[in-house]
Amino acid sequence: MTTHAKPLTVLLTDPMGGSLGLSLPPGSLVTETNDGPWPEPLLWVADGVAAPRTWAEYLPARDAGLQPVLLQDESGVEEWWAGELDPGMMSNPGAHHAEEVLKDFWESAASETEESEDDEDAGETIAPFTQSWPGIALPGSTPAGPDTTAAEVAKALVGHSLKSPRLALVPVDRSADLPAAIGWSGPVNHENDVARLCAVLRSWEDRFGVRVVALSYARLDLSVAAPPQTLDEALTVAAEHFAFCPDNIWQGYESIRLYAEEALVGNSHWTFWWD
Structure with missing residues (x-):
C-alpha cells in the first residue's frame, strides 16, 4: 500500500488546495489519534453534506494523489471517523494474496454455517457449494468505465442510502487500499486487519472494475463496472461475497443462490455490512 501524506500537509497552509489544482470547500484534516504528538493527517473531510454529484466533481483530486470517498455517519450524531481510525492495526494489502484470504474466510464461514444449521437444512445456505473453497470467479466481461460507473453509483446513493x-x-x-490506509475498523467482528479485505478489493478492482465509493461505520459501498451478467457467473461471485462478508447472506438472504440471483446479476452496486 502506498500512501502520500504530503498532499494533506499542504492543506495545513493552503486549505482550499489551490497549489494542488483543487478548489476545496471548507473542511478539516483528520489524524490518527494514537500516533504520537505530531501525527500525520490521514484524510481531509468536508464540513458540509455532499451533493449527488460531489464524488464525481472531486475525482480530479486523484491527480494530486488524493482518492475521493463518501463518509456516512449512520447514527447522525457522532462522527466515527474523528476517533475510530487506527491504521497502525493494519498491514499492507500487497502482503496478502486475495484467493488465499478468501479461501481462509470461506472455510471459517462455511464451517460456522454448518454448525448453526439443523440436519435437514445442512448445506442449503451455501448450496450449490460445499465447505471446500470453490475458487475465485472469472473476470467480468465488457466493462463500462469504472470511474463513470462509480460516479453514477455515488449519485444514486446520496440522499437515499x-x-x-x-x-x-x-x-x-x-481506492481498493483506502479502508486500510485510514485504519477503518468497520469489519472488526469479522477481521481486524482490514488490509486482508483490501487485498480482495484489489482483486475485484482488477476483475470487475470495482471502486470504493462510500464508507460508513460498518458498511462498505462499491461500484462495479463489470458485474456478473448470468446466474452462473453470479454464483461464483456470491461465494466470494459470502467469504468476504458472511452477514450479507446470514442476515439478508436465505442462501448464496438467492443472493446471487437478487443482489448480483447485472448489479453495478455492491454493499457489505458487518454486524
Whole structure:
C-alpha cells in the first residue's frame, strides 16, 4: 500500500488546495489519534453534506494523489471517523494474496454455517457449494468505465442510502487500499486487519472494475463496472461475497443462490455490512 501524506500537509497552509489544482470547500484534516504528538493527517473531510454529484466533481483530486470517498455517519450524531481510525492495526494489502484470504474466510464461514444449521437444512445456505473453497470467479466481461460507473453509483446513493454523507479525500494510490490506509475498523467482528479485505478489493478492482465509493461505520459501498451478467457467473461471485462478508447472506438472504440471483446479476452496486 502506498500512501502520500504530503498532499494533506499542504492543506495545513493552503486549505482550499489551490497549489494542488483543487478548489476545496471548507473542511478539516483528520489524524490518527494514537500516533504520537505530531501525527500525520490521514484524510481531509468536508464540513458540509455532499451533493449527488460531489464524488464525481472531486475525482480530479486523484491527480494530486488524493482518492475521493463518501463518509456516512449512520447514527447522525457522532462522527466515527474523528476517533475510530487506527491504521497502525493494519498491514499492507500487497502482503496478502486475495484467493488465499478468501479461501481462509470461506472455510471459517462455511464451517460456522454448518454448525448453526439443523440436519435437514445442512448445506442449503451455501448450496450449490460445499465447505471446500470453490475458487475465485472469472473476470467480468465488457466493462463500462469504472470511474463513470462509480460516479453514477455515488449519485444514486446520496440522499437515499446515504442520507448525509461527507466528501473525504485520502492520500492513497488506489481506492481498493483506502479502508486500510485510514485504519477503518468497520469489519472488526469479522477481521481486524482490514488490509486482508483490501487485498480482495484489489482483486475485484482488477476483475470487475470495482471502486470504493462510500464508507460508513460498518458498511462498505462499491461500484462495479463489470458485474456478473448470468446466474452462473453470479454464483461464483456470491461465494466470494459470502467469504468476504458472511452477514450479507446470514442476515439478508436465505442462501448464496438467492443472493446471487437478487443482489448480483447485472448489479453495478455492491454493499457489505458487518454486524
